[in-house]
Amino acid sequence: MAAKALRGAKMQPSDHQWWPRVTAGLKFVGWETLIGFLICLLAGWNEPQLGQEGWRDFMLAGVVVVTVRLSSQRFYWLMQSSPTTNVLWQLPVAGRDIVRWARGVYFGGLWKLLPRMLVTSWAWLGFPLPALAWPQIVWNGLLLWLVMIACVMHDSPFSTLGRLIAKAWTGALIVWGSLLLYAWWWEKSHASGQPIAEWVVALCSTLSWLLPARWAMHAAESGTELALTLLTLLSGAVLWSVFPLRAAITYDLVFPEDGGGPPDTTDGESRAPEDDTDDEPGVVLPETAASTTVDVLAAIQQARADEQPAHNRGWIEKLALRLMNDRDRKLAAIVAGGVAGWTSLWWKAIPILTLLLLASFLIMTFSPPWVRETAEMWVVVLPLSAVALLAFPLSNGIPYATFSWPLGHGSMPFFAGLPLRIHDLMRLSRRITLARMTGLVVLVLPVIAAQALILDRARGIPVLCGIALSLSVFWILIRPLFIYYRLQQMSSPAHGFRFGHFMTWWLIFALGLGIVISGMLCVAFVFFSPLWLLIAAGCSQGIYALFHARARSRKVDWVVSPLPPS
Amino acid sequence: MHIELSDLSKRFGHTIALDQVSLNVPPSSIISVIGENGAGKSTLLALLGGILAPDEGLIRFDGQTFSREVLELRRRLLFTPDTPLMFMDRTVASNIATLADLYDARVENHEAELVSLLEETGIAALMDRSAGSLSRGQLWKAFMACVCVIQPELWLVDEPFASGMDAIGMGVFRRLVRRMTEAGATVIYTTQMVDLAADFSDHVCVLRHGRVALWETGERVRELIAAGPEGQENVLRGLR
Numbered sequence: 001m002a003a004k005a006l007r008g009a010k011m012q013p014s015d016h017q018w019w020p021r022v023t024a025g026l027k028f029v030g031w032e033t034l035i036g037f038l039i040c041l042l043a044g045w046n047e048p049q050l051g052q053e054g055w056r057d058f059m060l061a062g063v064v065v066v067t068v069r070l071s072s073q074r075f076y077w078l079m080q081s082s083p084t085t086n087v088l089w090q091l092p093v094a095g096r097d098i099v100r101w102a103r104g105v106y107f108g109g110l111w112k113l114l115p116r117m118l119v120t121s122w123a124w125l126g127f128p129l130p131a132l133a134w135p136q137i138v139w140n141g142l143l144l145w146l147v148m149i150a151c152v153m154h155d156s157p158f159s160t161l162g163r164l165i166a167k168a169w170t171g172a173l174i175v176w177g178s179l180l181l182y183a184w185w186w187e188k189s190h191a192s193g194q195p196i197a198e199w200v201v202a203l204c205s206t207l208s209w210l211l212p213a214r215w216a217m218h219a220a221e222s223g224t225e226l227a228l229t230l231l232t233l234l235s236g237a238v239l240w241s242v243f244p245l246r247a248a249i250t251y252d253l254v255f256p257e258d259g260g261g262p263p264d265t266t267d268g269e270s271r272a273p274e275d276d277t278d279d280e281p282g283v284v285l286p287e288t289a290a291s292t293t294v295d296v297l298a299a300i301q302q303a304r305a306d307e308q309p310a311h312n313r314g315w316i317e318k319l320a321l322r323l324m325n326d327r328d329r330k331l332a333a334i335v336a337g338g339v340a341g342w343t344s345l346w347w348k349a350i351p352i353l354t355l356l357l358l359a360s361f362l363i364m365t366f367s368p369p370w371v372r373e374t375a376e377m378w379v380v381v382l383p384l385s386a387v388a389l390l391a392f393p394l395s396n397g398i399p400y401a402t403f404s405w406p407l408g409h410g411s412m413p414f415f416a417g418l419p420l421r422i423h424d425l426m427r428l429s430r431r432i433t434l435a436r437m438t439g440l441v442v443l444v445l446p447v448i449a450a451q452a453l454i455l456d457r458a459r460g461i462p463v464l465c466g467i468a469l470s471l472s473v474f475w476i477l478i479r480p481l482f483i484y485y486r487l488q489q490m491s492s493p494a495h496g497f498r499f500g501h502f503m504t505w506w507l508i509f510a511l512g513l514g515i516v517i518s519g520m521l522c523v524a525f526v527f528f529s530p531l532w533l534l535i536a537a538g539c540s541q542g543i544y545a546l547f548h549a550r551a552r553s554r555k556v557d558w559v560v561s562p563l564p565p566s
Numbered sequence: 567m568h569i570e571l572s573d574l575s576k577r578f579g580h581t582i583a584l585d586q587v588s589l590n591v592p593p594s595s596i597i598s599v600i601g602e603n604g605a606g607k608s609t610l611l612a613l614l615g616g617i618l619a620p621d622e623g624l625i626r627f628d629g630q631t632f633s634r635e636v637l638e639l640r641r642r643l644l645f646t647p648d649t650p651l652m653f654m655d656r657t658v659a660s661n662i663a664t665l666a667d668l669y670d671a672r673v674e675n676h677e678a679e680l681v682s683l684l685e686e687t688g689i690a691a692l693m694d695r696s697a698g699s700l701s702r703g704q705l706w707k708a709f710m711a712c713v714c715v716i717q718p719e720l721w722l723v724d725e726p727f728a729s730g731m732d733a734i735g736m737g738v739f740r741r742l743v744r745r746m747t748e749a750g751a752t753v754i755y756t757t758q759m760v761d762l763a764a765d766f767s768d769h770v771c772v773l774r775h776g777r778v779a780l781w782e783t784g785e786r787v788r789e790l791i792a793a794g795p796e797g798q799e800n801v802l803r804g805l806r
Contacts, residue, residue, distance in 0.1 A: 296659075296681050299693040300673055303660035330667050334653075400653065407617065407647050408608055416617050416634070417651040418668055419641040494619035552635045554619040559612075 028112065036119040039063055042180075043123035054205030055196065057214045060124050062176035064148050064213035065169050067113060072152045074109075078102040079247070095248030103244065110149060117145040124217050140217060147216045147229065150236020154212075158246060172210050179204065185377040197374060314343020320435035324428070332428055335401040335415065342391075346439045349390040353443065356383045357450050364454050379454060383447050391440045393475070397432035401425050402486055407559060413490040416558035422551055426483045426544060433479045437472050444468050470533065477537035480544035481507065488547060492557045510539050567627055567642060567719040567752055568593050569614070574623035576609055576776075583609040585776040587623070591769075594747050597754040598763035598784075601773035602802055607756040608648075610773065611722050614754065615645030627720070641669060644718035648725050650709035654698035658689060658708045661697055665712040673715050679745070680714050687711075687738050702730035710735075710742055721746065723755040727762055740766060760798040764788045772804050779804025 042059045044052075079085060079102040088098045118141035125133060125140065155169060156162035179200070186196055208214040215228040313321075321329050360379040364372055396402070401420065404411040415425065445465050452461045485504075550556055569591035576584040584606045591597055599607045612618040614625060616634025625632040627639050634640050645651075652661045662680075666673050673680065684690040687707040692700065700708060706729040713721065726739060743753045747768075757763050763770050764787040772780035780801065782790070790806065791797035 296684055296690055296693060297673065297677065299657075299659040300663045303657055304663040304667075334664055334668060405647070405651060406649050407612070412617055412647075414651065417615070417645050417647065419637060420668075421635050421637055421640075423635070494621065548635075552633055554633050557618045558634075559617065 032112075032115045035116050039116065039119050040123055040127070043127075045123070045127060052195065052201050054201040054203075054208065056124065057217070058176065058179070058204035058208040058211070060120050060217075061208050061211035061213040062173060063120055064117075064144060065151070065173060065176075065211055067116065068148050068151045068155055069169075069173075071110075071113065071148065072155055075102065075106045075152060078105055096244040099244040099247050103240070110145075113148065114141065114145050117141045117148065120144055120213075121217075143216045143219070143229070144213055147212050147232055147236075150232050150240075151212055153236050153239035153243065154232070156239070168210055172207055175203075175207060181381060182377060185381075199374075314346070316342040316346060316435050316439045319438060320432050323431040323435060328424070328428055328431070331420065331424055332432070335398045335420070335425070335428065336432065342436055342439065345390045346443065349387060349443055352386050352390070353383055353447055356386060357447070357454070360451070361454050376455060380451060383451065384444070387440065387444050387447060391436070391443055393433045393436035393440070396425075396429040396479070396482055396486060397436070398425055398429055402490055404490070404560065410559045412558050412560070413487075416490075422483075422487055422548060425487075426480055426548075429483055430476065430479045433476050437476050441469065441472050444472075473533055474536055477533060478540040481540040484544045484547045490558070490560055492559060493550075494555045494557050507539075507543060568629070569720065569752065570624075570626040570629075572624045572626070574610075574613060574625065575621050576606075576613060576618060577621055582776050584613070584620075584773075587773075587776070587778055589771065589778065589781065591752060591754070593752055594750050595752055595768040596743055596747055596766065597752065597769050597771060598767035599754060599756045599771045599773060600758065600760055600763045600802065601779075603758075605773040606776045607773055608724055611645070611724050611754065611756055614720075615643065615722050616640060617645065642718060643720040643722065644669075644713060644716055646709065646713075646721070646723045646726075648728070649702075650705055650712075652697040652705065652709060652712070655696060657694050657696055658700075658711070659693040661708065662712050662715055666715045669716045669718070671716045676715050676717065680711060683714050683738060683742065684711055687735055703732060703735060706731050707735050707738070710739060713746075714742060717746065717749070717751070719751050721751060721753045723753065725757060726755050727757050727759055760787075760801050761791060764791055764801075770801075772801060774802070774804050780806070 039060070042063065043056050079099055082102075085098060085102060088101070089095075118137060121141035121144055122128070122130065122133075122137045125136060128137075130137060154162060155166050157166070182200065183196070212229070212232045215225040215232065219226040219229040321332065324332060360375075360383070363375045364379060367375070401415040402413050402425075405414045405417065415422075445468060448464050448468055449461050452458055452464060488504075547556075569589075571587055571589040571591075574584055574587040575582070587606075587610065599610060601607050609618065613620055614632075616632065627642070630636075630639060632639055653664060656664065662673065665671075681690070684693070687710065689704065689707050689711060692704065692708070697705060697708060706726070721743075727736070729735070729739075731739065743766075747753060764784050767784045770780065770782055770784055770787045771778060780787075787801055790801050794800070
């Protein structure tokens with residue numbers, strides 16, 4: 001059984017084996033279909049102007065690099081953080097054997113990436129009829145797949161060259177992502193069929209040389225690219241074969257083969273004390289005992305005062321607190337982590353936005369027409385991205401409530417062990433979101449107005465500001481949905497029906513339908529927005545209310561993985 | 567607080583963790599829950615603390631059905647898993663203040679007892695240390711200071727005797743629990759140590775395969791242990 005475990009096999013057969021496999025299979029097919037569809041769109045399946053060679057080379061090579069990154073994350077997770085390796089590292093097992101085990105499990109799952117490589121290959125060849133071109137599609141797809149596997153080792157933190165390669169690919173991926181936005185903007189603002197700018201194609205062509213997948217696809221045409229491809233494959237194979245030895249050297253220092261185990265970090269006496277003056281911090285010397293009463297209470301009062309530093313609280317934090325009652329303010333100080341720093345980020349956005357808008361104005365006023373045409377998209381995207389990064393309330397704002405706490409062999413959300421109701425959390429999060437969204441609106445409306453003036457579209461300012469306000473209100477109204485999603489991640493249904501899965505799919509359907517309808521009504525969007533907001537609020541509140549009702553009816557276990565009986 | 571468990575059952579998939587457990591826990595008492603590995607001790611505690619929801623049966627506190635979303639009931643109990651719930655990036659002093667605020671407890675009301683506990687355990691000198699930098703035993707000692715301030719009506723403690731506390735800490739724990747029960751609180755704790763449970767509880771509940779195999783006073787369990795060389799094993803098997 002242990003030998004089976006080392007090969008990655010399950011040690012215990014589970015009941016009802018076929019149903020989980022069917023659902024996993026359906027999920028896999030669904031995801032790969034979606035990914036394949038997106039790959040085809042990237043390669044210009046429905047937009048011929050995106051089918052130019054340089055563009056296609058870079059976009060599809062970027063797909064392979066993204067796959068490499070995600071795949072290597074899985075490999076390093078298997079090696080370092082998976083539940084099995086967490087146990088194995090504590091046992092008297094050589095590090096290289098554990099790494100070999102992780103490598104074996106990783107290789108066993110690589111077949112799942114083959115379908116998307118085949119689709120990438122098909123897209124790269126220009127969407128030929130599969131019935132006629134299948135040998136070339138399959139051959140290229142296999143080559144891409146092997147190059148992808150080899151690149152996982154090249155994109156490695158274990159060597160200087162690996163780190164350089166990782167940085168280069170990260171830079172290329174940033175440009176890749178930006179060009180996706182560019183393509184979307186180009187399609188919206190230009191007539192159908194108009195080819196993208198030549199300099200973009202040239203840039204793509206140049207950058208694609210950084211990515212091994214491009215060499216693989218052109219290996220048949222060029223000796224240089226053939227040589228580079230072979231070098232990639234050969235070096236990847238060598239690196240994979242020696243990886244257990246190289247990586248294990250690091251781990252074996254901490255986890256020696258004789259089973260010494262990691263140092264005991266639970267024993268305070270074995271840790272370097274912060275204060276070196278006390279050899280035994282647990283002993284109170286007689287001469288200090290007299291002042292202990294005053295010190296202890298003073299320390300507690302000081303700690304309480306430190307949690308609410310009024311001078312550090314910015315206007316957004318003050319607004320959030322003003323929206324709360326006394327109990328909520330007390331809870332916010334506990335679960336929102338004290339001083340949040342929202343206002344300081346808001347203040348940082350102002351000079352950045354000022355510079356971006358000033359640069360936009362200068363470019364749009366004084367530069368030649370071909371520069372203005374290209375810069376138009378960035379005039380819109382960059383300032384709004386800055387606002388989003390610095391002021392957008394993406395999180396629920398209550399980090400301390402929902403982080404995991406160990407409970408037996410599983411974990412529970414921290415708040416579950418405290419007298420905190422889920423309705424308390426929802427209320428806090430909504431008020432925090434309202435305050436933060438106010439800060440965002442104060443920034444984004446002037447930015448939109450300035451952008452419209454710079455782009456000579458002043459007549460659109462009321463509509464654009466209306467849409468921004470509408471979206472801001474939408475984000476506040478759907479906060480219960482995010483709270484529900486976070487809570488259902490940290491809980492399990494007490495018995496029977498998988499409420500979370502059902503609601504997640506219903507949610508995807510409802511929101512998808514809402515987005516489609518909104519898209520179809522985009523011209524009259526602003527005028528229909530109150531109805532849209534009402535529907536969104538109803539859906540969001542309804543899903544949360546259902547979950548809340550289940551929790552109140554004691555149908556929810558607040559454990560992430562159910563406890564075995566003990 | 568009067569605690570009543572009626573036909574409490576809990577399953578995890580096909581595994582029955584608790585099966586039709588019914589108990590009437592008298593108020594102001596120390597209850598130890600013992601049993602073999604996998605008997606359902608921690609599951610019972612998690613149900614009482616509202617972490618898990620029963621598949622069948624009811625938990626009533628003072629006649630009212632318990633749900634963790636009912637704040638008035640939830641605030642009267644304190645659930646302590648095998649790692650005490652504390653804010654690891656805050657100091658010991660901040661944790662005491664925070665947990666006191668959460669339970670609407672006033673530190674000043676328990677000043678003398680708190681100071682004595684902190685001095686006795688040595689945590690007084692660690693008030694400015696973050697909870698995350700403490701050892702496991704020190705964390706438990708710091709948490710006892712929080713309990714001293716909160717003074718819950720029901721304290722549910724999972725494996726306090728496996729907490730890593732030294733003899734001083736364990737002595738402080740026992741005295742704290744005794745004082746709490748004398749003031750009217752109920753303390754329910756789990757342990758694997760039969761003799762310890764018998765010495766330090768008013769009633770012992772033995773769980774076996776998810777059912778109550780034995781419900782006796784601590785004194786009676788001590789007699790059963792002393793009855794023969796396999797006394798402790800017999801207690802775990804529910805044999806009288």
